Amino acid sequence: LAGGRLLPVRRALHALNPAEIANLLESLPPQQRKVVWEMVSPEDDGEVLLHLGEDVRTELMRQMDVHELVAAAEELDIDDLADFVEHLPETVTQQILKALDADDRARLEAVLAYEPDTAGGLMNTDTVTVRPDVTLDVVQRYLRLRGELPAHTDALFVVDRYSHYLGALPLDRILTRGETELVSGVMEREREALPASMGEERVAQRFEDADLVSAPVVDDGNRLVGRITIDDVVDVIRRDAEHKLMSLAGLDEDEDIFSPVRGAARRRAVWLGINLVTAFFASSVVDLFQGSISKVVALAVLMPVVASMGGIGGSQTLTLMIRSLALGQIGAHNWRFLLKKELAVAAINGLLWAIVVGAVALMWFHSPLLALVVGMAIVINQTIAALAGIFVPLTLHKIGIDPALAGSVILTTFTDVCGFFSLLALGTLILL
């Protein structure tokens, strides 16, 4: 690419599917990204945009004019189109709605009526339905007339004349059961419909638990309004996982690795600023004991050890809690048991490492009392770390804040402040 040989690149692009092109674009610095983006064939534009992180998508869409955006939109399925227009200015959305035929417009508006992170927002409207009182033979003739089925159709949905959902008719049953059997006798009644208002994380859980490929979505009146397919659920799972990982560092999961420096600096500055407030809080604890430190400088030397051991122990408990809360495994019935267990673990590791750190301190500074002080501080701080590791995420979860986002910074504040305080206060009491 650097050498200006564009033809082989164009040919290589042609062999990639939209998700792979999106991944390639994300791995390119802005200049090269622009060049490659212009080589993507227009009918892939929409799909590629959808697979990009939000930052890169916004950047590329800013370079497109209205006609190109409308053209890209036209190639998309309704569910993808709903995602797509979410990111567009109102005027462009209107243009796209105008470019659609009446049926598609009605379908798109149906999906847009739901929140994007619910089953309704995730669904596609391309359901193929049959009635319960026809034979499989009739279904087969209907399908042959109809032609190709939408992607990921593993089952047709059975509805009554008022569109009420009755059950699913898996394709393999049409193929393996007798042609004269009735749909109502063959259909899978166990495949439950998802309410359109169900949150996308619960949808993902349901797909995973029941090993689904597609699931019907119904409105409040049990009327079939669409279906969700596994490919969209995989995206939800992947996005959710990225969100957890990235938000632990105060980053956004849509962050572009090559985002313009100014934007990246501004966004990260927020996190650094929050952290600075908590760091100054810890510093002010140290400040209280200036007198002790100037007399026993070894305390300043050992400060980082006590604080960092607490931070590590606490984040182990915190991480366990974040995962279990996300899986819905922690509740009123078991948090006390968990607390007891984590406190016991902290006590064992606190004692163990207190002895080690105490022994090292003894050899280093030749002061048994200092060794005692640092050992006690370690035990106290590990205990506090375990308490904070349990209660910080529980509290955040209860008041509706994502523990993965804020938990780590709050926990470290606790372990730093308590680590410094226990070491310096004990030092002042015992050594001076």
Next chain:
Amino acid sequence: LAGGRLLPVRRALHALNPAEIANLLESLPPQQRKVVWEMVSPEDDGEVLLHLGEDVRTELMRQMDVHELVAAAEELDIDDLADFVEHLPETVTQQILKALDADDRARLEAVLAYEPDTAGGLMNTDTVTVRPDVTLDVVQRYLRLRGELPAHTDALFVVDRYSHYLGALPLDRILTRGETELVSGVMEREREALPASMGEERVAQRFEDADLVSAPVVDDGNRLVGRITIDDVVDVIRRDAEHKLMSLAGLDEDEDIFSPVRGAARRRAVWLGINLVTAFFASSVVDLFQGSISKVVALAVLMPVVASMGGIGGSQTLTLMIRSLALGQIGAHNWRFLLKKELAVAAINGLLWAIVVGAVALMWFHSPLLALVVGMAIVINQTIAALAGIFVPLTLHKIGIDPALAGSVILTTFTDVCGFFSLLALGTLILL
């Protein structure tokens, strides 16, 4: 449960699928877990065990005798059975192999021949194959004779008489194309087979990129040996995401939240111990400057601020790198660009927060020189944090160590050591 009313529990259990039962078991403390596990109906035992994290599974399997284990194994698909016997002692595996009929035994041995984390280890052997030179009508009659298809069969596989893979025949094409058309004219040639040796992460990527529900697996000679289905791929994705999250805290993704205290303490002690070595390393840097600290105690007060700002900045870069390396987005062609960008971000944020911290230090300690020292230390440490955030994961990745596992501890060592050193060395030079 606590009140001893077991009947409603048993009834509730009956309504759950194996994945949900597994989730429930993981959320129960050991005593209750044991009671509920005994209520799970034996035909679900195998599936439930498979959905459990390794720790809980091992605990429950220890309570089962050989007959129960063999009975649980008999209810499983071949791919699941292969996972299952991985965790069993050799003697029990032999018993299970004996209990299988010759066909199943051959299939199981075929799967066990591959590494568990490859396409071969992930695959099932329940492929339904057809020849290219028959009509769809013949295929339909064959399917009707054959009866029910394996779960997640969205396509049959077309093979020649030597079992060489030729293409896929999606069920919907059988249903929508003319009955007299030949399989060879209808089949999907684009669906590429996965080599049995392909790593499971690449398999997952392929499924996501191409939106697959099932994919054929072939051996070195392009002979069809099995197929992988989306449900197993979703498990891989979920496990991989958990692994990243948990290993950042030095935990195992299979960790049971209610694991016995002794085991949990032992495993976490390792991580605390590694951290302790690095913390002492940072302490020894502080130790070099005991003289300066006893004269200017404010340096000890500001130490945590410089170190923690570096840690935060560095882990932002590190997290971005971990994600991008996992997605294969970083390579020889772009890391230099990324380095430049991260250094620029670090410079901007370094300067910004150096001014803020300097101003606070000035108001706090009324010393312009101290403000200058801490400001310079912040700029230096943010730069080093960005360098470490890029090079630590790159180097780990290159030598084959998972950056998510070791990256964080190494990075913090860098930012602590360099933060303390830059602050204290500059303080010694300028203030004394």
